[in-house]
Amino acid sequence: MSIAARIARRELRGGLQGFRVFLACLALGVAAIAAVGLVRAAIEAGLTEQGAVLLGGDAQMELTYRKATPDERAWMEARASRVSEVVEFRSMAVVGEERALTQVKAVDDLYPLLGELMIDPPFPLADVLEGGSGLPGAVMDRVLADRLGLAVGESFRLGTQSFRLGAVLDREPDSATGGFSLAPRTLVLTADLARSGLLGPGTLYETEYRLDLPEGIDLAAAQAEAEAAFRDKGMRWSDSRRASPGVERFVDRTGSFLVLVGLAGLAVGGVGISAAVRAYLEGKIATIATLRTLGAEGRTIFLAYLIQIGVLTALGVMVGLGIGILLPLAASPFIVASLPFPITFGLYPGPLAEAAFYGIVTALLFTLWPLARTEGVRAAALYRGAGGEARPRWQWLLALAGLAALLVGGAVAFSGTALLALGTAGGISGALAVLLLAALALRRVARRAARSGLARGRTALRLALGAIGGPREEAVSVVLSLGLGLSVLAAVGQIDANLRAAIDRDLPERAPSYFFVDIQQDQIDGFLRRVQEDAAVSRVEAAPMLRGVLTRINGRPAREVAGEHWVVRGDRGISYAATPPESGRVVAGSFWPADYQGPAQVSFAAEEAEEIGLKLGDRLTVNILGRDIEAEITSFREVDFSSAGMGFVMVMNPSALQGAPHTFIATVYAEPEAEAAILRDLASAFPNITAIRVRDAIDRVTEALSAIATATAWAAAATLVTGFIVLIGAAAAGERGRIYEAAVLKTLGATRGRILASFALRSALLGAAAGLVAILAGGLAGWAVMTFVMDSDFRFEPVSALAIVAGGILATLLAGMVFALRPLRARPAQVLRAQE
Numbered sequence: 137m138s139i140a141a142r143i144a145r146r147e148l149r150g151g152l153q154g155f156r157v158f159l160a161c162l163a164l165g166v167a168a169i170a171a172v173g174l175v176r177a178a179i180e181a182g183l184t185e186q187g188a189v190l191l192g193g194d195a196q197m198e199l200t201y202r203k204a205t206p207d208e209r210a211w212m213e214a215r216a217s218r219v220s221e222v223v224e225f226r227s228m229a230v231v232g233e234e235r236a237l238t239q240v241k242a243v244d245d246l247y248p249l250l251g252e253l254m255i256d257p258p259f260p261l262a263d264v265l266e267g268g269s270g271l272p273g274a275v276m277d278r279v280l281a282d283r284l285g286l287a288v289g290e291s292f293r294l295g296t297q298s299f300r301l302g303a304v305l306d307r308e309p310d311s312a313t314g315g316f317s318l319a320p321r322t323l324v325l326t327a328d329l330a331r332s333g334l335l336g337p338g339t340l341y342e343t344e345y346r347l348d349l350p351e352g353i354d355l356a357a358a359q360a361e362a363e364a365a366f367r368d369k370g371m372r373w374s375d376s377r378r379a380s381p382g383v384e385r386f387v388d389r390t391g392s393f394l395v396l397v398g399l400a401g402l403a404v405g406g407v408g409i410s411a412a413v414r415a416y417l418e419g420k421i422a423t424i425a426t427l428r429t430l431g432a433e434g435r436t437i438f439l440a441y442l443i444q445i446g447v448l449t450a451l452g453v454m455v456g457l458g459i460g461i462l463l464p465l466a467a468s469p470f471i472v473a474s475l476p477f478p479i480t481f482g483l484y485p486g487p488l489a490e491a492a493f494y495g496i497v498t499a500l501l502f503t504l505w506p507l508a509r510t511e512g513v514r515a516a517a518l519y520r521g522a523g524g525e526a527r528p529r530w531q532w533l534l535a536l537a538g539l540a541a542l543l544v545g546g547a548v549a550f551s552g553t554a555l556l557a558l559g560t561a562g563g564i565s566g567a568l569a570v571l572l573l574a575a576l577a578l579r580r581v582a583r584r585a586a587r588s589g590l591a592r593g594r595t596a597l598r599l600a601l602g603a604i605g606g607p608r609e610e611a612v613s614v615v616l617s618l619g620l621g622l623s624v625l626a627a628v629g630q631i632d633a634n635l636r637a638a639i640d641r642d643l644p645e646r647a648p649s650y651f652f653v654d655i656q657q658d659q660i661d662g663f664l665r666r667v668q669e670d671a672a673v674s675r676v677e678a679a680p681m682l683r684g685v686l687t688r689i690n691g692r693p694a695r696e697v698a699g700e701h702w703v704v705r706g707d708r709g710i711s712y713a714a715t716p717p718e719s720g721r722v723v724a725g726s727f728w729p730a731d732y733q734g735p736a737q738v739s740f741a742a743e744e745a746e747e748i749g750l751k752l753g754d755r756l757t758v759n760i761l762g763r764d765i766e767a768e769i770t771s772f773r774e775v776d777f778s779s780a781g782m783g784f785v786m787v788m789n790p791s792a793l794q795g796a797p798h799t800f801i802a803t804v805y806a807e808p809e810a811e812a813a814i815l816r817d818l819a820s821a822f823p824n825i826t827a828i829r830v831r832d833a834i835d836r837v838t839e840a841l842s843a844i845a846t847a848t849a850w851a852a853a854a855t856l857v858t859g860f861i862v863l864i865g866a867a868a869a870g871e872r873g874r875i876y877e878a879a880v881l882k883t884l885g886a887t888r889g890r891i892l893a894s895f896a897l898r899s900a901l902l903g904a905a906a907g908l909v910a911i912l913a914g915g916l917a918g919w920a921v922m923t924f925v926m927d928s929d930f931r932f933e934p935v936s937a938l939a940i941v942a943g944g945i946l947a948t949l950l951a952g953m954v955f956a957l958r959p960l961r962a963r964p965a966q967v968l969r970a971q972e
Contacts, residue, residue: 143427143440147420148447155448158412160861161405162452163459166495169398170460173487175471178464181480187376189251192310193220193346195355195375197362200683200707201761201797203343208366215358216347220246223326225341226319226653226826227334228819229276230293231284235819237319237828238280240294240334241308242326249346251309257288264302265325272328273302277320295823297332299324319832333824339654339799340683370685370759372706399547400624401858402494403564406502407616408862413445414506424510437510445507449499453492460491490550497546501539508532567623567913568616574909575615579605582901596890600897603877611902617862618947619906619913622940626914627921629936634922637931648782648803649811651828652818653681655800659822663802666817672810677782679717681801682793683707684786687764688757689750698748703785709801710758711784712793719783720773725752727771728789736767736792741775741785758786765792864951878959888960895959899952900945907944911937 188194197204197212203221204212212219223242228235245262247253253261255275267273271291281304284292291298305321329335349358355375362373417424424437461483464471468481508529547557583605586598604611655663660678667673685707689697694704714730716722716739723742728734738756745751754769767788775783782803806814815827878891915932922930 139432140436140439141443143436144443144447147440147444155412155416157408157861157864158448159452159455161408161412161858162449162495162499163456164858164861165398165402165405165498166453166456166491167459167463168401169494170457170488170491171463172398173490174460174464174481174484177484177487178479178481181482181484185480189309191346191374191376192222192247192251192344193249194349194353195347195358195373197345197347197366198372198374199343200370200685201341204345205762208369208371211362211365212345212347215353216349218246218249218348220244220249220346220348221326222247222344222346223329223335223341224344225334225339226828227294228823228826229280229284229322230819230823231286231290233816234284235815235827236280236283237826237832238276238294238322239319240322240324242324242329244326248309249348253308254306255303256306257303259303261323265323265328267300267302269300271298271300272325274299275303275305275323276301277322278304278306280320280322293823294322294324295332295334297328297334299328334654336654336656336799336824339824340681367687369762370707372685399494399560400564400620402498403568404617404620404858404862406498407613407620408858409499410502410506411613411862413503417441417506417510434510438507441507441510445499445503449496452499453495456495457488457491460488490546493546494543497539497543501536501543504532504536504539563917564620567620570913571616571619571623571906571909572612574619574905575612578615578902578905579611581605582611595886596893596897599881599894600901603894603898604901613862614902614948615906615909617858618860618903618944619909621858621860622907622910622944623913623917625943626910626937626940627917629940630914630918630930630933631921633933633936634918634928634930637933648675648677648830649806649808650804650815650830652802652804653799653826653828655802655822655825657798657800659825660800663800663818663822663825666821667802667804667806667814670806670810670814672807673804673814674807675805676802677719678800678802679711679713679782679784680793680798682710682760682796682798684710684758684760684765686756686786687759689748690755701744701748703744703748708786709784710760710786710788710793712788712790714790716773717782717784717787720775720787722771723774725769725771732789733791736765737770737789738767739771739773739787740769741783742772743775744785745769745772756786760793760796763796767792860947860951864954874956874959875962879962879964882964892956892960895952895956896949899948903945903948904941906948907941910940910944914940
């Protein structure tokens with residue numbers, strides 16, 4: 137065994153005293169990252185293992201506006217042992233005068249092809265949908281049934297057809313593949329829709345064919361064959377390999393974001409780790425100097441303490457991984473019950489390796505500087521006032537830069553979102569730099585204020601300011617550790633408040649009251665007369681509405697050109713117009729003449745065109761109702777989708793879509809008190825028309841944003857807990873100095889109350905400084921996210937900011953007062969005699 141290893145083993149025999157904060161900070165940061173990673177991996181594993189159940193079959197072929205042709209149906213039946221047809225659309229469920237939007241799923245006798253449908257009472261679905269009392273049966277989501285005051289056995293209406301509620305829906309096996317839904321579910325039999333009048337020509341609906349394929353079939357080959365035969369007819373394929381890509385993307389990106397927030401917590405812990413190692417090594421100066429006297433080289437001493445720190449890092453990482461494994465397992469019942477898709481918990485090596493990587497690299501990054509300074513300790517340090525610590529050599533500075541690059545590179549590789557990872561790394565580094573400068577400035581200001589007239593006659597304040605401006609590192613540790621945790625919370629608070637304010641403040645001024653869809657061509661005139669003659673209606677917009685899939689760009693598959701851009705994922709709303717729509721100003725090119733009858737032309741949304749890389753003259757192939765329409769881009773329009781008003785990515789000339797079955801869509805802007813009467817009259821006159829209340833849609837978006845904000849706040853809270861641990865460590869490290877300080881003050885006649893007041897003021901000032909800097913950093917982060925990510929206005933929110941400052945003061949007071957008890961009880965004679 138080498139000399140360095142023997143020295144390290146001897147030092148470790150002394151126990152973990154002085155390293156409790158080191159281990160706590162490291163373990164907590166690793167645990168947070170491991171827990172988030174394991175939950176994300178569990179969700180991804182559940183989606184993979186239960187892909188067929190989530191999809192409702194081994195594969196699915198989806199069509200818009202139509203059902204499968206005989207050729208398509210024959211292709212499916214030739215390859216699948218069973219084929220189940222599901223039709224989805226929106227409608228209004230009516231009970232007396234009560235109306236509510238619902239997502240209707242019309243199914244056949246084979247549904248569910250895979251998985252189990254949970255309904256109450258738990259009768260066979262076929263018996264429930266058979267109905268009774270001369271009415272077909274239906275199953276309705278419990279939330280919707282409660283909203284309508286509907287009990288099992290009572291009737292309601294969809295369009296012109298009445299249904300009998302046979303059971304309430306608790307869970308669908310295939311609910312996770314439906315994407316974002318604006319309304320609760322209602323299940324009926326497809327055969328019972330014939331008399332409802334809901335599926336007229338041009339009505340917006342999706343038809344999904346779930347395939348039960350033979351075991352061992354090559355899904356990739358089946359997909360290639362189906363797309364070669366039917367993709368140009370608007371068919372979209374999905375299978376159990378990626379049953380719910382939308383959920384996967386959301387989980388992956390949210391998980392990556394939370395891991396990066398956890399990295400902020402680990403950075404806070406790094407401050408505590410560095411302080412703990414520095415304090416420990418300062419206490420070992422005499423030992424190091426003795427070793428130098430005995431001939432030990434600086435490299436040997438550095439290696440000895442590096443081995444010791446490495447062993448403790450391994451211990452901290454192992455403890456953190458253990459906690460990170462136990463937390464998801466303990467919370468698994470709650471997580472499983474709260475998510476609408478299966479989760480498979482287990483020990484996944486990937487997230488654990490990622491957490492261990494972050495922990496090890498962070499520990500090395502924050503301990504290398506104080507470790508490197510041990511090389512500068514000389515034998516003369518055994519004598520009072522002699523020796524000293526030199527700055528580390530330039531090689532160590534390069535090593536620090538390399539570790540920082542490794543940490544950032546790992547974050548980029550693991551998260552898969554380079555911009556987010558680099559932005560987070562830059563934000564954390566910037567926040568640490570700002571906090572460090574603020575701490576140094578605070579020490580200088582406090583030192584000057586203690587000598588100024590401001591503190592004259594205020595003994596407690598002068599003592600507090602003098603302590604903050606003194607040579608000890610307490611101010612730096614407190615402001616760095618607490619400030620970074622509070623900065624994350626401040627950013628979350630500002631973003632959340634601004635999003636809610638934007639919804640409450642801006643949208644009511646410019647958003648419509650209702651969207652009306654599925655307005656038939658022979659109904660649009662009567663619909664417009666009713667709303668335009670109403671004095672409470674301030675504005676009405678109507679446009680023809682079709683759905684189409686952008687399949688090719690300049691002859692190439694659209695996804696090859698546009699990647700995963702949202703415009704080419706699935707079908708999109710398309711309209712036609714003879715003149716430029718009011719909601720889209722032409723910013724490039726020229727719109728076709730009102731009487732244009734030539735080849736198909738298309739006007740594209742300008743911002744989306746720039747993102748995809750489109751230019752004037754490009755040719756797009758759009759599949760509508762199985763028919764390919766190739767059109768030239770002749771203009772770009774400025775379309776504001778954030779207004780919640782009417783806007784189309786693509787608008788074509790009327791002759792290009794001549795004869796295609798379609799309906800109209802309309803937006804109505806009305807006074808809130810008149811909305812109910814308008815909806816009642818329109819629903820009575822046109823029962824097939826579906827009304828979507830914009831406020832309800834906004835509320836669903838707000839719920840999703842609130843869930844993300846809550847998860848982020850919990851991750852930020854872990855960062856704050858780490859900061860509080862560092863605070864406790866800083867307070868504990870300064871306890872010895874406070875004991876001596878209190879003894880001197882008592883000798884000079886100070887009372888316990890005055891000493892306690894000076895300690896409390898010191899803590900409060902440090903907490904307030906950390907909170908104020910956190911408000912600045914969090915406000916800047918909130919502004920950046922709202923301006924560059926959300927493309928929205930930013931307004932500073934003072935309530936959460938005041939809460940941040942109050943929290944900082946309270947945290948430092950608690951930590952400071954706990955370690956003020958021993959100094960207050962200390963006897964001056966014993967303390968001062970020990971210093972002789």
